[in-house]
Amino acid sequence: MVMRFWLFTIFVVIPVTVLPSRAADTLDLRDMAGWRIVVDDDASPAERYAADEFHDLFLKVTGHDLPTVREIGESDGNIFIGAGRALEYSSLDYTMKQDYAPEQLRVVVQKDNIAIVGGRPRGVLYGVYQFLEECLGVRFLTRDHVHVPRLESEDSGRLQEVDFTFTPPLTYRMLYYTEVMQDPKLSARLRMNATGPGMLAKFTDTQKARIGGYVTGYFLLHSIGSWMGDYDADSDPAIRALQKDGKRSPRQFCMSHPKVIRRVTANVALSALKHGKGATIRVVPEDAGRCECERCHGIADEYGGAHAAVVIKLVNDVARKVAMVRPDLTIGTLAYAWYRKPPENMPVESNVRIQYATYHACQRHPYDRLSCPTNVDTVHDIRTWRTLTDDLCFWHYSVNFNDYLAPPTNLDAVASQIRTSVALDGRGIMMQGPGSGLNCPFADMMMYLMARMMWDPGDSPTALREQFIDLHYGAAAPDIRRYLDLQRRTQRNGEGHSNCNGPFDEFGLSVELGRKGIEIFEQARAAAATQVERDRVEKASVGAYRLALGHLWYGKAPDDMSDTERRDARKIAGRLFELCRMHDVRENREGQPVRVAAQRLRKALDMKDGEAF
Missing domain, CATH: 3.30.379.10 (Chitobiase/beta-hexosaminidase domain 2-like)
Structure with a gap:
């Protein structure tokens, strides 16, 4: 056997x-x-x-x-x-x-x-x-x-x-890439058993049944505002979070305010009666800053200065109330942003699920590098959360929200993200990619690599990457490999520990890498044996063209930029946007179409609206 x-x-x-x-x-x-x-x-x-x-x-x-x-x-x-x-x-x-x-x-x-x-x-x-x-x-x-x-x-x-x-060691596996989320067949073949909440309603019962349905209850989106309902905050501004400037937040609530606690708890408990068996109810702060009131700071100070204590205190109250009427349900919340740090010695109720979001983690470095203090701190936080709860899952990132067209920055980090999550008994992983930003550079390779690693963390990320390159790019594979090896070396020699929102050079990427990459991709295109292989090479090359534009991509032209440099930049931009049209590359950053980047570049290069590059 x-x-x-x-x-x-x-x-x-x-x-x-x-x-x-x-x-x-x-x-x-x-x-x-x-x-x-x-x-x-x-x-x-x-x-x-x-x-x-x-x-x-x-x-x-x-x-x-x-x-x-x-x-x-x-x-x-x-x-x-x-x-x-x-x-x-x-x-x-x-x-x-x-x-x-x-x-x-x-x-x-x-x-x-x-x-x-x-x-x-x-x-x-x-x-x-x-x-x-x-x-x-x-x-x-x-x-x-x-x-x-x-x-x-x-x-x-x-x-x-x-x-x-x-x-499989993970109960929940999700790639937040539209290519996977909108395609039940591909999702099943990659053994991703979850999709975005908005996608579920688009599939027929037959489509869902034939792949065994989807796992739910682990994608914990912001929800406090919905539990407050139509409460008139204008007449009672104290329920809103106090900002550092002394004003009240238009989006966030003060989660230590007695009225907020009572209303959220009552509405969640009422909703619990309508949920299906074993469901998860989200109780998550809005995606905005924390409350700076004395009461919230007092709770945080009581538990080691961690403002997550304010969130967990509310969530624990809700969980105890729900357990009285529906002990089969789970209350889910995030550990994210200002509430990612675990509160000291504050137990989490047994019917609470914590989804730790690695938003502040370094994208460049593996989690096992002592030379990366950011990720050493991240792993320490995860370990501590694990001592507070038996129901821990993860929200990881494989994206730069400000720069979808840059090459993937976590080539050397993604395997350790997944393995650390599994080693600490995480129940699931949602890996957030560019969402609706279809066909981003090397997204296909990253989806394949991450799906295989989430299914079987014992797989070799290097072997998986090499396998994908050989099979997908065929005769052009040696040049594709040469570019990716160059990118990885360039990133290793760079400085900084940026999260999923940094400018390209904070990840160790450079204009020089982009220009050299264009040369390599042209050689790869010439080496391709079929039109299909050439198309795949062209789609991957988008990242090199984007890097070659440097900070121009953000609408910033150097003061001493010469006419020759402007003409060169226009030529690169023209080819970049041509490739985007050819290969259906839709967004340049979160929620922003590629055409907006084109407008930004024209302005930086002193071009007229709509002028051809």
């Missing part, structure tokens, strides 16, 4: 494999033309969809168009997708004699039969994808690129007998 399990330390995830005690028999894919796919009459929609996915991709790899049946006429040559009566009376019946967790999967390959089983709702579907990837070499790279290998040698078509069980 082959098993894989994980040894976790704070920063290292080590895969350990226990090998069979005897030489395994093999199964030749070329000899499987007469096999059949077996699905029970009582299979769930996700299990039926799993059988369809298996059929279609197995056909592409092997050329075998296997029939899907409900009953078996032969004891051999069966691929059981999910549990059922046929499996119960087969040689693999023992796979049904245990309970499986909702996403736990088990793949058993024998010389005469195969079984892919697991928990509901998604274990079997994910088991099929695991088989397709690990046994057949299929790779789900992007929305429109599934790598399907060919059986080129005798060895490549042989499967060893194996009994493999895997349970």
Whole structure:
């Protein structure tokens, strides 16, 4: 029997494999033309969809168009997708004699039969994808690129007998990229089991059922204002947060004010009666500054100066009230911005979920670098929160909100973000990318890398990145690799510990990197063997063109900029915006269309409105 399990330390995830005690028999894919796919009459929609996915991709790899049946006429040559009566009376019946967790999967390959089983709702579907990837070499790279290998040698078509069980360490996995959120098929193939709240209403019940539905309750958005309802704050301004300038905040509430506590608690408790079993109710401050009143400062001082104490005190009050009427519900809140620091010795109620947002973390450096004081502090905060609650999840960032078109800045940090979250028993991760900013530079690669790492933190980020580059860029891969290696070296030599809102040079990126990158991408484009590869190279090159414009991108032209430099900048900008149109690159920063960046550049270069670059 082959098993894989994980040894976790704070920063290292080590895969350990226990090998069979005897030489395994093999199964030749070329000899499987007469096999059949077996699905029970009582299979769930996700299990039926799993059988369809298996059929279609197995056909592409092997050329075998296997029939899907409900009953078996032969004891051999069966691929059981999910549990059922046929499996119960087969040689693999023992796979049904245990309970499986909702996403736990088990793949058993024998010389005469195969079984892919697991928990509901998604274990079997994910088991099929695991088989397709690990046994057949299929790779789900992007929305429109599934790598399907060919059986080129005798060895490549042989499967060893194996009994493999895997349970993903994270209950909740979400990529906040529109490319994934709007596509249930891609989401399932990447084993991302959550989507944005706004997307759920767009999918039919059939679409959701066939991928096993979505996990909810971990994306904890700001909500205090909604719980205050139509309360007239103008007639009672003290319920608003006191700002440093002495004015009252138009957005934030004073969460220590007795009226706020009573109203929020009462409204949440009333709402609790209407929620479904096991739901999560969000009680989260608005995305604005903290209250500076004496009462809030007094609570913070009582718990080590951490203003999160004000939030947790309110949330604990709400949680206790809700537990009296609906003990099955969870109250969710954030640890974010001014309330990210954990309060000293302040227990969190057992029915409260904390989502720690790494907004202030350094994007450039891994979490295990002593040379990065910002991330050392971040990990310390996470550890402390973990001592206060057993229900901790994460809101990570893989984005620069002010600069969507710059290359990804967390190439060396993202694996440690995920592994640290898992090692500290985090229940889930939402990785926020550019949201509606479709087709940003190397976003496809980052989505693939992060999805694979969230599913299996033991994977090698370097191997995953190299694999994506080779398969996606083909003949242009050596040049793409050369650019990314140059970017990583440039970033390592830079200074600063910027979060997800900094200017490009605080991440170690530079104009020189952009200009050199343009040269490399032109070589990659020339090396590409097909138009598809050239298109992929062009889309990735957007980041280099943007870097070559430096601070001009922010609308700032140097005082001593020469006419020659202006002409050069216009040429680079013209090509950049041409690439954006060609490859549907829509936003240049959060909520801002690319055309706004074009207007900003024209102004910086003393051009007329609408003038061609």
